[in-house]
Amino acid sequence: MNPAVGILAVQGDVEAHARALRAVGAAPRRVLRAAELADCAALVLPGGESTTIAMGMERLGLWAPLRHFARKGRPIFGTCAGAILLARQSRNAPVPTLGLLAADALRNAYGSQVDSFAAPVDAGAHCGLAGLRCTFIRAPRLCELGAGVQVLARVDGWPVLVRQQNVLAATFHPELGGDSRVHALLMRLLLR
Numbered sequence: 001m002n003p004a005v006g007i008l009a010v011q012g013d014v015e016a017h018a019r020a021l022r023a024v025g026a027a028p029r030r031v032l033r034a035a036e037l038a039d040c041a042a043l044v045l046p047g048g049e050s051t052t053i054a055m056g057m058e059r060l061g062l063w064a065p066l067r068h069f070a071r072k073g074r075p076i077f078g079t080c081a082g083a084i085l086l087a088r089q090s091r092n093a094p095v096p097t098l099g100l101l102a103a104d105a106l107r108n109a110y111g112s113q114v115d116s117f118a119a120p121v122d123a124g125a126h127c128g129l130a131g132l133r134c135t136f137i138r139a140p141r142l143c144e145l146g147a148g149v150q151v152l153a154r155v156d157g158w159p160v161l162v163r164q165q166n167v168l169a170a171t172f173h174p175e176l177g178g179d180s181r182v183h184a185l186l187m188r189l190l191l192r
């Protein structure tokens with residue numbers, strides 16, 4: 001049976017993540033309530049606006065259940081705003097975070113919406129990600145990475161895809177562009 005992978009559906013690119021997850025053999029499902037996490041083998045925190053998503057998580061009482069989910073070792077994958085929410089803190093613009101990834105986030109580090117761009121990963125990307133094209137939309141940068149954080153891909157020298165055990169974070173939007181290699185990595189975390 002295809003593993004159920006939840007997508008936090010407070011805000012953001014839920015449908016595009018669902019498509020990418022189906023392409024790698026997962027059964028995506030929207031998550032809005034803590035009880036819905038029980039059935040999920042892994043979870044995606046999509047991009048959007050981290051402050052809005054954080055408010056939604058507060059309203060839905062999801063902070064503690066999400067931490068619990070990750071601390072049980074289930075894979076959790078944050079993209080863009082989702083990566084900010086995984087970080088230990090946002091350095092430049094306050095937003096509450098889950099503190100599951102030993103890295104600080106710098107929000108909107110590449111500029112505003114009009115500065116959105118796509119770029120290939122630097123040579124030397126790990127895990128079969130060579131040539132991956134990354135779409136950045138008001139993207140954060142990750143800095144002060146802890147010793148347990150592995151950099152899987154960089155763009156212009158900056159880490160854009162990192163992993164710390166069961167936690168995966170992308171500063172870009174891997175659900176855009178039709179390349180599901182990053183979602184495939186999430187599936188590989190399920191098989192650890």
Ligand code: GLN
Nearest residue numbers: 047048049050080081138
């Ligand atoms: N700039 C947004 C934030 O700070 C993130 C943008 C995105 O997820 N595309 O939350």
